[in-house]
Amino acid sequence: MREDILKAKLEKLENLRNVGVDPYPEKSQRTHTNKEILENFDNIKDEVFLVGRVRSVRSMGGSAFVHIEDGTDKIQLFFNKNNLNTPPQSSLCATAKANATRGQGGEEVDSYKLFSKNVEVGDFLEVQGTLFKTKTDEKSLSVTAWKMLTKNIRPIPSEFYGLKDTEKLLRKRYLDLMGNRETREIFIKKNNFWQTIRKVLTDEKFLEVQTPVLESVPGGADAEPFITHYNALDQDFYLRISLELHLKRLLVGGYERVFEIGRVFRNEGISREHLQEFDHMEFYWAYADMENGMELVEKMYKAIAKAVLGEQMISVWEGEEIDWSKPWPRVDYFTEFKKETGIDLSTEVTVKDLKKKADELKIKYDQADGKGRMIDTIYKKTVRQKLIQPCLLVGQPLEVSPLAKKDPNIPNRVLRFQPVACKSELGNGFAELNDPIDQKERFEAQMKLREAGDNEAQMLDEDFIEALEYGMPPAFGFGMSERLFAVMLGRSVRETVIFPPVRNVE
Numbered sequence: 001m002r003e004d005i006l007k008a009k010l011e012k013l014e015n016l017r018n019v020g021v022d023p024y025p026e027k028s029q030r031t032h033t034n035k036e037i038l039e040n041f042d043n044i045k046d047e048v049f050l051v052g053r054v055r056s057v058r059s060m061g062g063s064a065f066v067h068i069e070d071g072t073d074k075i076q077l078f079f080n081k082n083n084l085n086t087p088p089q090s091s092l093c094a095t096a097k098a099n100a101t102r103g104q105g106g107e108e109v110d111s112y113k114l115f116s117k118n119v120e121v122g123d124f125l126e127v128q129g130t131l132f133k134t135k136t137d138e139k140s141l142s143v144t145a146w147k148m149l150t151k152n153i154r155p156i157p158s159e160f161y162g163l164k165d166t167e168k169l170l171r172k173r174y175l176d177l178m179g180n181r182e183t184r185e186i187f188i189k190k191n192n193f194w195q196t197i198r199k200v201l202t203d204e205k206f207l208e209v210q211t212p213v214l215e216s217v218p219g220g221a222d223a224e225p226f227i228t229h230y231n232a233l234d235q236d237f238y239l240r241i242s243l244e245l246h247l248k249r250l251l252v253g254g255y256e257r258v259f260e261i262g263r264v265f266r267n268e269g270i271s272r273e274h275l276q277e278f279d280h281m282e283f284y285w286a287y288a289d290m291e292n293g294m295e296l297v298e299k300m301y302k303a304i305a306k307a308v309l310g311e312q313m314i315s316v317w318e319g320e321e322i323d324w325s326k327p328w329p330r331v332d333y334f335t336e337f338k339k340e341t342g343i344d345l346s347t348e349v350t351v352k353d354l355k356k357k358a359d360e361l362k363i364k365y366d367q368a369d370g371k372g373r374m375i376d377t378i379y380k381k382t383v384r385q386k387l388i389q390p391c392l393l394v395g396q397p398l399e400v401s402p403l404a405k406k407d408p409n410i411p412n413r414v415l416r417f418q419p420v421a422c423k424s425e426l427g428n429g430f431a432e433l434n435d436p437i438d439q440k441e442r443f444e445a446q447m448k449l450r451e452a453g454d455n456e457a458q459m460l461d462e463d464f465i466e467a468l469e470y471g472m473p474p475a476f477g478f479g480m481s482e483r484l485f486a487v488m489l490g491r492s493v494r495e496t497v498i499f500p501p502v503r504n505v506e
Helices: 002-018 034-039 093-100 110-117 166-171 173-179 181-203 244-251 289-309 333-341 351-359 369-382 436-451 462-470 484-490
Strands: 046-061 063-069 075-078 124-133 137-149 227-230 234-238 256-263 277-286 316-319 320-323 330-333 391-394 410-414 416-423 428-431 475-481
Touching: 002 110, 034 046, 034 075, 034 137, 046 075, 046 137, 075 110, 075 124, 075 330, 110 137, 124 256, 166 173, 181 256, 181 289, 181 484, 234 351, 244 256, 244 277, 244 462, 244 475, 277 289, 289 391, 289 416, 289 428, 289 475, 289 484, 316 484, 330 333, 333 369, 333 391, 351 369, 436 462, 475 484
Parallel strands: 075 137, 330 391
Antiparallel strands: 046 063, 046 124, 063 075, 124 137, 227 234, 256 277, 277 475, 316 320, 391 416, 416 428, 428 475
């Protein structure tokens, strides 16, 4: 910020203080929001008190038109020096004092002059007045008294109005929110998103719980964790990568329906669909099976779509209309994988076979990747690219699902499904594995992958195995993240997080 601009703003701040105006008072008065005024304009006859940030000032001799904006809407104010001559008996005590006292030079302070010389775009005001319509029929307030609520001393950068540079907008998100009502609407919709999920589950008699963020063994997902040190215990802990294993312990303990909405942390790359910390929801339902789970998830996603997108439940992704309201088809993983790659996963397929196919398709992979990782990598670059409209992908291979039950009819498949749309996985559902011996064997297989260099393979959690040995009822589990919200809005997940992580600028 230029020194001359800062100096001029500080002088205005001092001008207010010199005549007894507190530029940062504790109290303010408001009888209506701006939106309430605009919607009920013809029925309001009494004087009103409004508040908001100054968005524009147009001075014309002894009068001025000003727009202020609160959290609901923007409204026009009309200031006229004749209307401000006599201070009203109101809560505007600082302004009344300014009108009624004399300045340092002994001259009487003029309220309009004080306003015109010191109020500018970015300030917060409280105003009192009566409603009227201008010659152009604009709903307005004729101001009889004003009060400074916050004096702005840093100019709002003009480039933030209409700025399209996403990185700059994210770095100074408060300026983005200040300048773009569309951005503010995103997070109102996001609140609707999470509240809808919460309502659907509580209506279904699920209990909301909170489980630890710091874990001695991270689990429940294939992801590299963040590590921190717990000083009081002098022990390293991991920030959780999933909510799963603690919630399943609650099923062991006797709860039948539990869910949690919480922050998880995964030390992976940033992309349009990935962040290192994000809000996640998981629920676990004892005695429910896959069919029960798919019915509830489709019902929940349609309720979300209605809350976020409106009655039509239509979103737009890459120019294509996505209809969330229709019945969702079931898509078989093995069938589609064979169709896209020629590989039949129901037969003996080696890691060598998969890497050869990846090379043919020019798909990148890590040499340390095992069979499960290779299948998943190829699937994401082939099958998933064809899944645009909402569907349920079912029957995933055992190798990519270490926490799901085997399909009793097809042993190398598991009882799992994923909602998929817009080429993106938007959740994960399982018939939960509750055989402690089978679970331990799968964890041990995952540990071998870690030893071979796969930092995202899961760790052996002995305490969780012990919990399963006490007995966990058959159950269905499901997890989803805020990625669904981003996809519904056709935005990157970073744009739908209020303060996403950004690289420091030197």
